[in-house]
Amino acid sequence: MAGGPLDLWNHWSIQILVLLSLALQVVLFFFAGIRRRGVNPVLRILLWLAYLLADSTAIYALGHLSLGTISKERKQGELVAFWAPFLLLHLGGPDCITAYALQDNQLWLRHLQILVVQVLGAGYVLYKRIADNGFYVMLASVLMFAVGVVKYVERTWALRGGNMGTIRSSLKRGPDAKHHEFHALDQGFREGAANEEELYVRRAHSVFHICKGAIVDSWIEKDSENHGGEMLRDIINEGYKGMWTLMEVELSLLYDILYTKAAVIHTWRGYCIRLVSPLATVAAFLLFHFSVKDGHRRTDIAITYTLLAGAFLLEMASLLMALGSSWTYSFLCTTRWSWFRYAVLCTGRWNQLRQLVKKITRRQVAGHARRWSGEMGQYNMLHFCSRQDTAFSPVLGKLAKMVGLKEWWNSKHYSGTIQISDELRLWLHWYIEQLPRKNKVNTQGVLRQNWGVQALEVHRCYDNFKGYLGIELQEGIVIWHIGTDVFLAKSSRAKADYGSAQEKLVKTIRILSNYMMFLLVERPEMLPGLAQTRLYQQTCENLVDMWCKVESSSHSHPNRKIRTMMKELFLWRDDPNTSRLLQRDELAVILYSEKPEYSTDVPRLCYANWVAKELLKQEKEKGSKAMLDLLLHVWMDFLVYTANRCSRESHAKKLSSGGELTTVLWLMADYFHKSLLYPQFPIGVRTDSPEDG
Structure with missing residues (x-):
């Protein structure tokens, strides 16, 4: 031709x-x-x-x-x-x-x-x-x-x-009638995993009008919701697994409506x-x-x-x-x-x-x-700042830097994912369930207090930490993320005083801390409040400078170090939960020993260091277990506040790319709040924590 x-x-x-x-x-x-x-x-x-x-x-x-x-x-x-x-x-x-x-x-x-x-x-x-x-x-x-x-x-x-x-506008005309008939027709779906899933899908349809009202922040009259009260009662009383399943299916139905x-x-x-x-x-x-x-x-x-x-x-x-x-x-x-x-x-x-x-x-x-994958992102600032930024840096990272995509590469390469465990699901379910019962939300379902306040008040140490929660949420995340790593590196855990239960708490705390930092770095649109990009970047620069000063005095075996660096040349992802854990703790110890003072050049490292020192001080008085409980509750408070205060539009947008943990938690908190609107359908009250049960 x-x-x-x-x-x-x-x-x-x-x-x-x-x-x-x-x-x-x-x-x-x-x-x-x-x-x-x-x-x-x-x-x-x-x-x-x-x-x-x-x-x-x-x-x-x-x-x-x-x-x-x-x-x-x-x-x-x-x-x-x-x-x-x-x-x-x-x-x-x-x-x-x-x-x-x-x-x-x-x-x-x-x-x-x-x-x-x-x-x-x-x-x-x-x-x-x-x-x-x-x-x-x-x-x-x-x-x-x-x-x-x-x-x-x-x-x-x-x-x-x-x-x-x-x-x-469609909600103003009122939800569809006769949703209560789902309950009567679903009684045959009680045995087997497949039938149980089918049951929750049908239940989700019966209360889906509540989910639609939540995503557009629209108030539905109490009388029009009564037909869903009995369904909510049954699901809530069944425990955390049923509630998590319902939320994931509800969000799947919401995806259907939107996309x-x-x-x-x-x-x-x-x-x-x-x-x-x-x-x-x-x-x-x-x-x-x-x-x-x-x-x-x-x-x-x-x-x-x-x-x-x-x-x-x-x-x-x-x-x-x-x-x-x-x-x-x-x-x-x-x-x-x-x-x-x-x-x-x-x-x-x-x-x-x-x-x-x-x-x-x-x-x-x-x-x-149809449902959420159950994965949550992970990003650790100390892990990122202790990277080997030398001639042995990943080849793809060098190419990304050449074309102006350095920040994008750093956020992707140094992040990872982890599957949310049943234990963490139980903790979050318990924490969210207590909020409306303790009058911690207003009539619109919005949290009354800022991030971390409730946890600190419950543990009777708010006065000790109130000046270090940050003016904005992202500032608070940076301070407590670094402070948590410093405390865990310096606590009695290093002396093998922790039992298996405490080690699980440590793992859960790290997961939540890394997840909040992941949202700050890679999903900033999922965080409420003003962005603090410059604060994050400057803090990273300070930590990198600290690490570079002592890196030359490392006692690692030179051959092993070279093998590690050669491996990093072609590394696609540097997961913070599996690599350079020793370097992360070492940088945390360096930060603690340098005792940085406040200045415009070191904006929040001194606050993070002070948080760690106060935690270590109270650890001596109250024990390691009390401080781990405090940190766990603080990070759950950060997470639930983020989910509750994030814009509804951001939650809806994220459904098109797999969904986010905060979206599940936001909807769960809204449903628990709505459940209190049904006094004619009593719900079992549970006040003890998961570890007490």
Whole structure:
């Protein structure tokens, strides 16, 4: 071929674009769900590219077709006009993804404007060309055009429905009635892990209106919530595992509302569209099959069959996924047609259909893929500042520094992840449960006191530490993060006085401290209050200077040091929980021994050092166990305050990339607060701590 790739594009550009558009729809259909649980950044980038390319490819192809209808420079097959409705269908997108980011919902009016332009463009293409293909193809085009327009409008409507203002307006009209019927119909789901998961999914639907009210910070009248009180009572009284499961499922449902078509699918209109669209596609397929195809290129005919088959398979999959979704159960339970609800639910027919759909689609019965991954980030400032910033630094880090991505590399390379343990879940559940009972939140569910205050007051040492909690939350995190590491490095733990229970406390404290620092460094949007970036950077510089002064006097074996440095050359991630633990403690001891005084050059190291000294002083008076309990409660207080005071929009945005621990805790705190609104449904009171039980 004389022209090579350019000649290929000139002759087959529209065919390439149409097939690429279909392929991108398939990719989005199968992989859009990976965002529910934090995944490999490479996969997320590929999904992001597919999402952007899907719209731009379809829009470009429609524009290409529109220009082709008035251009006489080169002969186009008349059959390509039949492909315009399929591009509209592709712009409608799969049901499992509408918005990639929350901002897409906020820009729904822009999508509406694009919708109008693209529908007019596709209509123009059909008007100019489709009559030349015969009556059968023209009728098939009209059918597919109608399906494409409806699905594209549906996507735009779903974007509008995922907007915070729209959700708030829907709550003002009141939640759906008859949610209490879930409880009566769920009694059969009591045994087996899969059935237990199914039970919690259905329970989550029954109180989901509370979750929607929380995300838009909208007040729901007490009388309208009463039907969820009994459900909350049962779940809270079952213990921490049930509450954690409920929160994770609730956030999964919230993800559906914000980032998929769930809100528009599970209505009478949505189900009708999913029933009609496969039938319309089959009708279009038959009309095209029996049409006269003389004069059309075989390649164009094959592409048309591919588009019809792809559309049918995607629409059928959409129908099956919709009918087998737990959202359908919610819809059936709240429908006003009692005879229909009885015929479908009480007879067990819908349960049989759901199981069949799961087998066909090979979906896991347990449904854990819908829920939060259970991972929490880790970042330690002393670990970062004791790094080997020499010629043996990672190669990728040097490249990142060359292209101006040094800060990005440092935050990614020196961070890690850890799976949250059941023990930590129990501690956090207990801590949050006590807040509304002890009148620590106001009528809106907002914490009354600043970070760390409650923990210090409970341990009767607020006066000793009140000047060192920081003016802003991020300042307090820096001070107590460093102070915690210094205290743990200098405490009696070094003398092997700790038992196994205390070692568990130490591990939990470090995890919480590192997680809060991870949020400060890598998720600053999840922290309330003013950012303290300069304070963090200057503190790091001070710690690096301290480390470099004594690094030359290290007594490590030189050969071992060289082997370690060579290994770091190609290290992708330097996890703070597994590497350079001795160096971290050594830097903590150096900081303690230098006793830095306050100055503008060393802004908060003196505060951190003072916190550590006061903890060590009280350790001698009250014992190690008392100080570990204090630190654990302080860090839980930091964490719960962060979750409670973080903006609702930040919580909603984070759901599109796997969710965050603080989001789970925020929702849990809100539900415990709401539970006090139901005096007619008494809830068991537990005041003892997890270690007491």
